[in-house]
Amino acid sequence: MNITQEKTGNLNAVVKIKIAPADYTGKVEKAIKDQAKKAQLPGFRKGMVPPAHIKKMYGKSILVEEVNNLLNDTLSNYITEQKLEILGQPLPKIDDEREFKWDNTDDFEFDYELGLAPAFEVNVSSKDKFTEYVVKADQETLESRIKNIRRSYGKMTNPEVSADGDVLYADLTQVADGAAVEGGITSTATIRLDQVKDKKILKSLIGLKKEDEVTIDIQKAFEDAAVIAKALNISEEQAAELKADFKLHVKNVNRLEESDLNQEFFDKLFGEGVVTDEAGFRAKITEEVESMFKQDAERKLSNDIYEALLAKHNFELPDEFLRRWLKATNEKLTDEELAEGYDDFAKNLKWTLIENKIIKDNSIEIKYEDVVQAAKAKLDAQFRMYSPSPLPEDQLAQYAVQFLQDKENANRVFEEVKALKTFEQIKSIVTLEQKDIDYDKFVALVEKK
16 A cells, blocks of 8 residues: 655645555455355355355445545544644545446555645734723613512512503404404414514503403514414414404403512522622622623623734635535535635634644643533523522532533533633733723624624
């Protein structure tokens, strides 16, 4: 066997693999004998099929399979031994003039194109300056969060007259010119007034009592196919196309009263005696809200670093090879989709190379314990969206282990930890300047970007 490499550009190479009969004959004969022992063919007892018979029937397909296995192993080992940093996977070069007999006497020659990763150094220092925003909770956001929490722990009542934020339990009947449509849609549903988008329709739904009726334009009211589909018990596709008026007949008015700000409420939220008055409660909620804002600020800082380092390390990629590789490995990818998406693909690939270089140069380890802790933090944040009360540590750990048993979840969290460690390393080197900012101004700043 002979394997050589020829550079065809700064970031491109062709690997040529020559295979003689001596390289594959033994493997083919062994594969034929193994199959003969397992074969079940008419006229032969199991395990007693002559190898010559297997060779006659399946010899060519076995030869093709063994040559392919030999090629894959040889190419993989060569890339590892030569310490080649490749992008994508090797692409076989098709040579229409090269023909093989596939009769166990061929000298095979196969060529593979490689896209090579560029050599570069990561240049980061204290001269690189970034703003680290400290986002402060505004009154509107704070009051909204407090209201939602009080409602979560509140009780359901049935007031006589509907008000903004109530839920109407009602019959819905499709109508035209005030009369029910024959064969039209009917449904009994809960109508959340906070989901009504049209102000005029919302006003018509406030002040209603049990048995009151009002006609509404369903599309104008909600502007959301998913909400309409749920209310009318139809598909989202039908809901998106539906243009009709509905008579709404009120059967009941439901209201979720906010919980009182008392010790029982504080203890449910934070544990016994942790908070004893409204001021302490508001301080805790402010801390929670600003903690969520901190995550937003960290994302902006990471994105600023990402964009700055990409602009600073503007190295080349084997673009033409990568385009061919993307087409070869994604059969459904159109030329238009490739043209539209390649720049984003290349940008993300460049960042991955920068990230890997930082990890390697600084000997950064990503341990299983790091991944478990990240999974726990992710799940804890999800649970806290519904309740500020933390889950018990043992229960959270159990959920994290179950979550990571899914391979996609595990890979995603691993990549998140890798990114986090990379940015931590960068932030330990660059200069960070802290700046307080109100939430609304921060949002405007992010949207401007």
